[in-house]
Amino acid sequence: MRRMRIWPAVVVLLLAGCGVRPSGVADGGEAPTGVAPGVTLYFVGARGELSPQLRRTGHLGGIPEAMALLLSGPGESGLRTDISASATTQVVVTVAPGVIRLLVPLSIHEVTPLGIDQIVCTALGVHIQSGGSKRTEAQVRFTLPTPESDKRRTCPLFR
Amino acid sequence: MTRRPRPRGLRVRLVVAFVLVTVLGAAAAAWSSAGSASAALVASTQQRLTETIAGQIGAITPQLVYPPDQGALERLRAAVGADTLVTYRNLRSAEGPDTGLVTDALRTAVRTRRRLVTERIIAGGKPWLLVGMPITLTAPNGARTPSGIEVYAVRDLSNVERRIDGLARTAAGTAALALPPAVLLALIAAGGVLRPVRELRDTARRLAAGDLDARSPPQGADELAELTVTINEMAESVQASMAAMRRMQADARRFAADVSHELRTPLSTLTAVVEVLATTTDGMEADARESAQMAITETHRLVRLVEDLMEVSRFDAGTARLRVEEVDAARAVRDCLRARGRLDRVDVVAPDGILLRVDPRRLDVIVANLAENALRHGAPPVRVRVSASREQVLIEVTDGGPGLPEQVLPQVFDRFYKADAARTRTPGNGLGLAIARENARLHGGDLTAGNADGGGARFVLRLPRNPEDR
Numbered sequence: 001m002r003r004m005r006i007w008p009a010v011v012v013l014l015l016a017g018c019g020v021r022p023s024g025v026a027d028g029g030e031a032p033t034g035v036a037p038g039v040t041l042y043f044v045g046a047r048g049e050l051s052p053q054l055r056r057t058g059h060l061g062g063i064p065e066a067m068a069l070l071l072s073g074p075g076e077s078g079l080r081t082d083i084s085a086s087a088t089t090q091v092v093v094t095v096a097p098g099v100i101r102l103l104v105p106l107s108i109h110e111v112t113p114l115g116i117d118q119i120v121c122t123a124l125g126v127h128i129q130s131g132g133s134k135r136t137e138a139q140v141r142f143t144l145p146t147p148e149s150d151k152r153r154t155c156p157l158f159r
Numbered sequence: 160m161t162r163r164p165r166p167r168g169l170r171v172r173l174v175v176a177f178v179l180v181t182v183l184g185a186a187a188a189a190w191s192s193a194g195s196a197s198a199a200l201v202a203s204t205q206q207r208l209t210e211t212i213a214g215q216i217g218a219i220t221p222q223l224v225y226p227p228d229q230g231a232l233e234r235l236r237a238a239v240g241a242d243t244l245v246t247y248r249n250l251r252s253a254e255g256p257d258t259g260l261v262t263d264a265l266r267t268a269v270r271t272r273r274r275l276v277t278e279r280i281i282a283g284g285k286p287w288l289l290v291g292m293p294i295t296l297t298a299p300n301g302a303r304t305p306s307g308i309e310v311y312a313v314r315d316l317s318n319v320e321r322r323i324d325g326l327a328r329t330a331a332g333t334a335a336l337a338l339p340p341a342v343l344l345a346l347i348a349a350g351g352v353l354r355p356v357r358e359l360r361d362t363a364r365r366l367a368a369g370d371l372d373a374r375s376p377p378q379g380a381d382e383l384a385e386l387t388v389t390i391n392e393m394a395e396s397v398q399a400s401m402a403a404m405r406r407m408q409a410d411a412r413r414f415a416a417d418v419s420h421e422l423r424t425p426l427s428t429l430t431a432v433v434e435v436l437a438t439t440t441d442g443m444e445a446d447a448r449e450s451a452q453m454a455i456t457e458t459h460r461l462v463r464l465v466e467d468l469m470e471v472s473r474f475d476a477g478t479a480r481l482r483v484e485e486v487d488a489a490r491a492v493r494d495c496l497r498a499r500g501r502l503d504r505v506d507v508v509a510p511d512g513i514l515l516r517v518d519p520r521r522l523d524v525i526v527a528n529l530a531e532n533a534l535r536h537g538a539p540p541v542r543v544r545v546s547a548s549r550e551q552v553l554i555e556v557t558d559g560g561p562g563l564p565e566q567v568l569p570q571v572f573d574r575f576y577k578a579d580a581a582r583t584r585t586p587g588n589g590l591g592l593a594i595a596r597e598n599a600r601l602h603g604g605d606l607t608a609g610n611a612d613g614g615g616a617r618f619v620l621r622l623p624r625n626p627e628d629r
Contacts, residue, residue, distance in 0.1 A: 027272070031295050032292060036225055131297065
């Protein structure tokens, strides 16, 4: 008789071991991010330092959008840019793991090292704001061949 | 509660134990593998769903107006899927059909932990995955602050449940597959154990039946083989001691036979001398005559004893032969008693015409011994009754004495047994009843002792009508 009572218990145990069981509240990882009231562009201040400027576009937007705004210049804000004005503001952006490649419509002579930092900081800022890794580096490729095109850069402000 | 009888046979018990162990083991293995597989399945499904939702949100947020208006919330909800609810402060997107399942615990966790959180619940008999998350504002330097936008998504896990059920069924099937091999193995194992046991039982039976040569060959080197060897050794030693005992018995019998044989020649001389002496007692003094009479009597007793001993020896040696003739039972009994002068003291009830084939000399000895015994140890009236059935003839000797005590009955036919230890010098030599029974058995009959209803001793001789019919 005892064995007869054990069997149903075993079967119930077997069935209970399977199936989806309820769980409590569990952590599922990082929350998504990417909302912003505007895009942050980097220009040069009065003392020659990199200076962020929030351009209130209503949304964060992508890196090409931010690049186009950066190349268009600081406007009436008291900041200046170290990037020469050019006819086109279109930047081709390629995002690879760990590195963002930016193909700018400029030659190395049309931009100062500070200007390169402006480009790098703006691109990496957008990348980080939209949830990207802080360790990502940027590679700025110029129109004319130069060793500077192969350098991997980081923004001095984010260190 | 009635108690179920436990299975008795070794085979049944072995099979039951084997099957239990195997099926339990297989079930446990299948259960644990199905359990871990289903846990992995649930975990991977959950991860896939949350990553999809987070990815869908992450893809749209850079294009989303912030602070969001109702339209932005609806766009976000559309990007994630129908069963989603998006809130921002007082704004709420449209609700999905099942977003009401979102628990307060999940909302609290979203607000306090500021991370993506999940919860599994069972609602309406179906498993659900609840995913809740805030959307954070990230500064360019990586600092995160809550944006106030919260997304809650509800996903049905019924598909996973079905796949897990399939896994469980497969596991149960696998466990069931272990059943037939388990039964087969158990039967083979039981056979391996039971065959030597059965052989041992047969050997033991043969030994018990008297076949001391019975042995069973030991197989293998296990405990059963050891038991077999032990039983063989036991049989060996029993056989040896039986042989020794038989030899000693035979020696003792031969000694008795030799002694009685050797005594016969001097005794016959002595008998002759005594007979001469008997003829001259008339001229003796009274004392000398008494001594001579005593010598004569004792010599006759001695002759009788030696003859009886020789008779017993012949029975023991198996050399006693029957000389069968047809005899009238009643006449044989009367002749026997008349020859010994006992007819007047014994009441014979014997119908004439009961014929049987016996050795007349041996029948005479039996009847004489029984009558002598009754007259000597019992009390009158001594009665001999002859009756017959179709197969056998019964000769019953009863007396009017106190009967045989209980403790005497089993030994009354033993040689030299005397019921009354104090009277060792009774005229009988203690061999009469033993010889009577040997004679009865030689005919294929028997002699039994008991007490009659009236209290006297009662000896019953059963003889077959024809001993050659046996």
